[in-house]
Amino acid sequence: MKCDYSLYLVTDRAILGGRDLGQAVEDALRGGVTLVQLREKDTSSRDFYQIALALKDLAVKYQVPLIINDRLDIALAVDADGIHIGQEDLPLQVARCLLGPEKIIGYSVSNIEEAVYGEKYGADYLGAGPVYTTTTKAVTIQPLGVEGLRNIKNSVSIPVVGIGGINLDNVREVKKSGADGVSIVSGILGSLDPDCTSRKLCEAWQQG
Amino acid sequence: MKCDYSLYLVTDRAILGGRDLGQAVEDALRGGVTLVQLREKDTSSRDFYQIALALKDLAVKYQVPLIINDRLDIALAVDADGIHIGQEDLPLQVARCLLGPEKIIGYSVSNIEEAVYGEKYGADYLGAGPVYTTTTKAVTIQPLGVEGLRNIKNSVSIPVVGIGGINLDNVREVKKSGADGVSIVSGILGSLDPDCTSRKLCEAWQQG
Numbered sequence: 001m002k003c004d005y006s007l008y009l010v011t012d013r014a015i016l017g018g019r020d021l022g023q024a025v026e027d028a029l030r031g032g033v034t035l036v037q038l039r040e041k042d043t044s045s046r047d048f049y050q051i052a053l054a055l056k057d058l059a060v061k062y063q064v065p066l067i068i069n070d071r072l073d074i075a076l077a078v079d080a081d082g083i084h085i086g087q088e089d090l091p092l093q094v095a096r097c098l099l100g101p102e103k104i105i106g107y108s109v110s111n112i113e114e115a116v117y118g119e120k121y122g123a124d125y126l127g128a129g130p131v132y133t134t135t136t137k138a139v140t141i142q143p144l145g146v147e148g149l150r151n152i153k154n155s156v157s158i159p160v161v162g163i164g165g166i167n168l169d170n171v172r173e174v175k176k177s178g179a180d181g182v183s184i185v186s187g188i189l190g191s192l193d194p195d196c197t198s199r200k201l202c203e204a205w206q207q208g
Numbered sequence: 209m210k211c212d213y214s215l216y217l218v219t220d221r222a223i224l225g226g227r228d229l230g231q232a233v234e235d236a237l238r239g240g241v242t243l244v245q246l247r248e249k250d251t252s253s254r255d256f257y258q259i260a261l262a263l264k265d266l267a268v269k270y271q272v273p274l275i276i277n278d279r280l281d282i283a284l285a286v287d288a289d290g291i292h293i294g295q296e297d298l299p300l301q302v303a304r305c306l307l308g309p310e311k312i313i314g315y316s317v318s319n320i321e322e323a324v325y326g327e328k329y330g331a332d333y334l335g336a337g338p339v340y341t342t343t344t345k346a347v348t349i350q351p352l353g354v355e356g357l358r359n360i361k362n363s364v365s366i367p368v369v370g371i372g373g374i375n376l377d378n379v380r381e382v383k384k385s386g387a388d389g390v391s392i393v394s395g396i397l398g399s400l401d402p403d404c405t406s407r408k409l410c411e412a413w414q415q416g
Binding site for chain 1 (some may be wrong): 250252253254255257278279280281282284293295296297298299302308322
């Protein structure tokens with residue numbers, strides 16, 4: 001499946017401070033987000049499923065892929081376009097085997113070794129980070145920086161999306177690393193106007 | 209799939225106080241447990257998968273079915289015999305659709321309405337409870353008692369397993385309700401000798 005990874009939204013309801021997730025995601029889609037990943041932690045499977053169903057409708061409406069973080073069962077249940085898995089999730093080969101060759105599988109990496117492993121075992125793209133320091137996840141890993149992101153990009157032939165602390169101020173710099181896109185959580189959903197913010201990020205990426 | 213639901217072990221690592229789950233489950237299997245459900249909360253998908261793989265080996269060795277609580281993806285990943293879902297998990301029809309007709313699906317119910325729903329939408333068995341007050345789960349539901357369990361059993365034609373506060377002292381009483389088995393968490397894993405405890409529970413059930 002050919003994807004435009006340039007502006008990849010990852011959800012985090014905690015950031016919304018009570019604002020509606022569906023509304024915020026739709027605003028971001030209107031602003032030009034090219035891919036949506038639903039990320040839920042500490043949510044019942046029933047709630048996760050219901051939220052995924054709602055985002056699936058939005059993804060279809062705006063014709064962008066919907067990716068589910070970690071939970072392959074939720075992805076199957078709503079016929080999402082794929083999943084995104086990290087080092088603590090199902091093994092890549094197991095996920096590929098269960099999802100089949102058509103669905104998208106993204107893989108989180110923070111060094112070249114993991115990147116090469118991800119490409120070898122069937123990931124369609126890599127989420128590489130953290131590029132910068134970020135407050136979204138409690139991460140103890142040293143940020144890659146743009147140079148580290150470039151090294152990862154140069155080590156594989158599949159698309160690489162940078163994640164972690166990316167915003168309007170540094171999106172052009174990330175693009176210069178050769179990355180295929182930017183994956184953004186708080187930079188979009190933490191903004192009170194996700195539509196406008198996404199639009200500006202899109203422009204910055206395209207001009208960068 | 210025909211099952212012996214008589215002594216159904218449900219795991220809870222918190223109860224083990226550091227003892228090894230695989231060892232405790234194997235002890236219980238040696239003692240006569242007829243079915244094992246792996247229940248994990250707040251565990252990464254990778255760890256859940258690894259634990260499930262280990263219990264799958266034990267289940268094959270002792271020729272009992274392995275059921276995974278909630279996580280259909282983990283069940284698929286280790287080719288478990290089925291899943292057990294509750295009111296907060298994936299909808300029953302969705303789970304049946306994804307698992308196919310051969311796998312076992314258990315459904316947690318606490319009243320006749322849920323029991324009838326469960327049978328109608330494809331559950332293979334029901335876990336009905338809490339029969340007695342229990343400390344394993346933070347439950348606010350009034351215990352069914354043996355009478356409530358009997359009423360649920362009489363409302364459906366699929367097997368019904370009682371759960372919640374069942375132990376050596378009351379297992380015969382539960383059997384008299386007409387239930388097809390007892391589902392036990394702390395009554396077995398909370399014991400320092402799961403083998404001996406399971407053996408006594410088995411005998412009590414058979415004599416009950």
